[in-house]
Amino acid sequence: MQIRLWPRSLAARTALVLLASLALVQVAGLTIHAFDRMELQRFAQTRDIASRAMNNYRSVALALPEQRAAVVAELNQREDLRDGTAVVLDASPPGAELPPTPAPLMRELRVSMQLVPMPQLQRPREVVIRGDAEIARIALGMRLLDGRWVGTTMPLPPVRPWHSLNFLISFVVMTLAAALLTLWAVRRLTAPVATLAAAAEALGRDVNAPPLPETGPLEVAQAAAAFNTMAARIRRFVQDRTFLLTAIGHDLRTPITRLKLRAEFMEDDEQRRKMMLDLDELESMVAATLAFGRDIAADEPVSAVDLTELARTVLDETADAQPEMTEKLVYQGPDHVTVRARPKSLKRALTNLVANAVKYGGNARVVLAAPVNGSVMLLVEDDGPGVPPGELERVFQPFHRIETSRNRETGGTGLGLPIARNILRAHGGDVVLSNRPLGGVRAAVSLPV
Numbered sequence: 145m146q147i148r149l150w151p152r153s154l155a156a157r158t159a160l161v162l163l164a165s166l167a168l169v170q171v172a173g174l175t176i177h178a179f180d181r182m183e184l185q186r187f188a189q190t191r192d193i194a195s196r197a198m199n200n201y202r203s204v205a206l207a208l209p210e211q212r213a214a215v216v217a218e219l220n221q222r223e224d225l226r227d228g229t230a231v232v233l234d235a236s237p238p239g240a241e242l243p244p245t246p247a248p249l250m251r252e253l254r255v256s257m258q259l260v261p262m263p264q265l266q267r268p269r270e271v272v273i274r275g276d277a278e279i280a281r282i283a284l285g286m287r288l289l290d291g292r293w294v295g296t297t298m299p300l301p302p303v304r305p306w307h308s309l310n311f312l313i314s315f316v317v318m319t320l321a322a323a324l325l326t327l328w329a330v331r332r333l334t335a336p337v338a339t340l341a342a343a344a345e346a347l348g349r350d351v352n353a354p355p356l357p358e359t360g361p362l363e364v365a366q367a368a369a370a371f372n373t374m375a376a377r378i379r380r381f382v383q384d385r386t387f388l389l390t391a392i393g394h395d396l397r398t399p400i401t402r403l404k405l406r407a408e409f410m411e412d413d414e415q416r417r418k419m420m421l422d423l424d425e426l427e428s429m430v431a432a433t434l435a436f437g438r439d440i441a442a443d444e445p446v447s448a449v450d451l452t453e454l455a456r457t458v459l460d461e462t463a464d465a466q467p468e469m470t471e472k473l474v475y476q477g478p479d480h481v482t483v484r485a486r487p488k489s490l491k492r493a494l495t496n497l498v499a500n501a502v503k504y505g506g507n508a509r510v511v512l513a514a515p516v517n518g519s520v521m522l523l524v525e526d527d528g529p530g531v532p533p534g535e536l537e538r539v540f541q542p543f544h545r546i547e548t549s550r551n552r553e554t555g556g557t558g559l560g561l562p563i564a565r566n567i568l569r570a571h572g573g574d575v576v577l578s579n580r581p582l583g584g585v586r587a588a589v590s591l592p593v
């Protein structure tokens with residue numbers, strides 16, 4: 145599996161950037177602190193070394209020449225010198241076996257030695273310093289007036305960048321706490337984006353989806369309010385259109401009835417018969433329009449729908465209405481595929497497609513596939529004559545019927561496909577028609593699961 149270095153989600157990206165900066169700041173802070181601390185330690189160490197060596201020298205220098213060896217022996221006995229410090233009185237300077245001392249350390253030691261108070265006359269005539277931090281030992285030799293050397297060899301432990309385990313633990317705890325807080329804040333900040341996306345998705349499926357809560361931080365509340373206003377406008381737009389449609393349909397009914405009455409008085413029987421047929425067609429179109437408007441207005445609740453069961457029901461009902469077709473109605477697909485939908489609307493959409501397949505194709509085959517990528521595909525196929533390629537989209541226009549079927553007296557109003565598409569799009573899906581390579585029509589329905 146490939147690990148993505150640059151994640152796709154906003155939360156993960158923000159968290160990554162913040163955590164990286166936090167790490168950077170912590171490392172920089174820690175480094176500065178460590179250097180500072182090492183410098184301080186080195187400073188204290190040089191002061192200590194210089195003053196100890198100088199004090200040893202002074203004790204020896206202030207003693208009478210014959211007592212000096214005894215003083216050195218006494219110094220070596222002292223408690224505080226038991227860390228590996230050795231004082232010697234010798235004819236040559238100490239630390240010949242040690243490497244030379246680096247110049248900066250040497251300079252600091254000499255300066256520190258000047259700070260130890262001592263009568264000017266007693267100050268050492270000559271000073272020899274050897275050893276370094278690498279070998280962890282240092283030797284300071286000072287020459288007495290009698291030509292002998294007082295040497296103090298002592299440990300020079302390497303400076304430690306960290307005070308203690310406690311410091312490290314508290315540093316790690318602090319960093320972890322900051323990281324956790326960052327993650328928490330990022331999650332909180334980016335959550336509204338996901339909520340908004342989910343709300344937009346829900347609105348696509350259902351115009352009457354509940355509004356977003358207009359709470360939380362100012363910007364989030366404003367975004368939610370804007371979204372709700374937009375949803376309300378869309379809702380009103382749809383309602384106005386539907387209302388217009390049903391109002392026209394409704395108002396047409398009275399003139400049609402009047403025309404029918406008038407047609408009764410027509411002299412010419414043939415003309416009257418044709419006029420009556422036209423008016424009947426007009427009447428059924430109006431009725432279909434009204435039914436369509438009613439469907440949209442009725443906001444049926446969304447629930448879990450088993451597509452397999454729905455397809456079988458539609459096919460069974462078609463078989464009941466046309467028993468001679470029973471053999472030609474087939475379902476292929478899994479036993480259960482559940483989607484969230486408005487059951488009655490979805491059934492109407494599927495019924496319209498199956499009715500077309502039966503009416504114009506002479507058979508119907510519903511093929512359902514298992515969901516892929518959050519969407520499920522349902523095909524309604526027939527083995528009929530198909531639809532001319534130029535008409536594949538036009539048949540979705542209201543009242544549009546292909547001339548040939550009109551002549552066959554199949555008696556539709558041309559609302560079946562537009563209604564089916566309208567319903568499926570309101571579910572966040574769609575339906576498209578295509579001609580199958582070996583003849584017949586395929587209506588491909590897609591629905592989100």
Ligand SMILES: Nc1ncnc2c1ncn2[C@@H]1O[C@H](COP(=O)(O)OP(=O)(O)OP(=O)(O)O)[C@@H](O)[C@H]1O
Pocket residue numbers: 496500501504505526528529530531539540544545546547549550555556557558559560561562585
């Ligand atoms: N499976 C099909 N095979 C061939 N032609 C089809 C098929 N489905 C639809 N059509 C064509 O598309 C036109 C529009 O179909 P639509 O379902 O919208 O209306 P209708 O079937 O004529 O009337 P209604 O469904 O409202 O009773 C049909 O008149 C028909 O000419």
Ligand SMILES: [Mg+2]
Pocket residue numbers: 496499500556559560561
């Ligand atoms: Mg139809």
